[in-house]
Amino acid sequence: MTKQRAEIETNAAKKRGSGSKFVYETLRDEILELTLKPGSSVEESNLAERFGMSRSPIREALVKLAADGLVRTLANRTTIVTPIDLQEFPRFVEALDQVQRTVTRLAARHRTDEDLHAMEQAAALYDAECSAGRPLDLSEANKSFHMAIANAGKNPYFAEFYSKMLDEGRRILHMHYAHRRQSKDPFPLSPQHHEMVEAIRQQDEHRADRLAHDHSRLFHDRLLEFMSVEYIEDFDIETAD
Structure with a gap:
């Protein structure tokens, strides 16, 4: 292989990788903020036309989204945005x-x-x-804070x-946050974040465990309050049966 050909192939690989990353990040954000509805189709050919790319970077992006649990390939090879099964919400919170x-x-x-410094910065960013x-x-920002804690656990x-649970x-x-913005309700600060950091600083495992459990319950209670029929219908999402 000539040096010129090697450089051409290297540049092409970088371009493909950059394209795949752009597609992945764009689709991930659209899925997370529900611009792409749960259950909607995300076909390679349509995405290739939309992004003006070949199918290769599109396929790479979809593979990564599938690994994140954000898209799913059906038996007929159709790829869809992973549905949200609200009936499974209690089991999700349990896990x-x-x-x-x-x-x-x-x-x-x-x-x-x-x-500790990373956790403090992440709590302030939230x-x-x-x-x-x-x-x-x-x-x-919420995910970044909790991942700062997870990374500190060294497992x-x-x-x-x-990370996958938080993404799911x-x-x-997002529906909860978006509704608050539409209704002009203030976004809730989380003093629990700072309390968790302090318990971790003091290496108080019992208190850290209790605060983490309280935080899960807060998430559960806020989302149950939000997930009334009128709120869910505001987002016109297709949920799993």
Whole structure:
């Protein structure tokens, strides 16, 4: 292989990778903020035409979205945005609660000064986003805070699973945030974030566990209050049967 040909192929690979990342990030945001409705089709040919790309970077982006649990390929090879099954919400919160308590206890056990700094910054960013009132950025800031805790626990297996759980919950959380913005209700600051950081700082595993559980219950109670029929219908989403 000549040097010129190698450079051409290297540049082409970089371009494909950049294109795949752009498609992935664009579709991920549209799925999380419900611009792409749960259950809606996301076909390679339509996306290739939309983004002006070949199918290769589109396919790469869809594979990554599938790994995140945000899209699903059916038996007939149709790819759809993963439906939201509201009937499974209590089971989702049950699983979220268990892993959230685990990573928070581990963070209290293993945290470093650098970890504490990352958590403090993430908690402050969440508070700042509450003032800004951008639902997608707010749910991203919330995830960043909780992942700072998970990373402090030094267990990548729990952290990876927790990340997927948080992403799955972000679509429901986004509906809650978006409704608050539409109704001009203030976004809630989370003093629990700062309390969790303090418990982790003191390496108080029992208190960290209790605060993580309380935080799960708060998420559950707020979303149950929100998920009344009139609110859900405002978003015109297709949910799983």
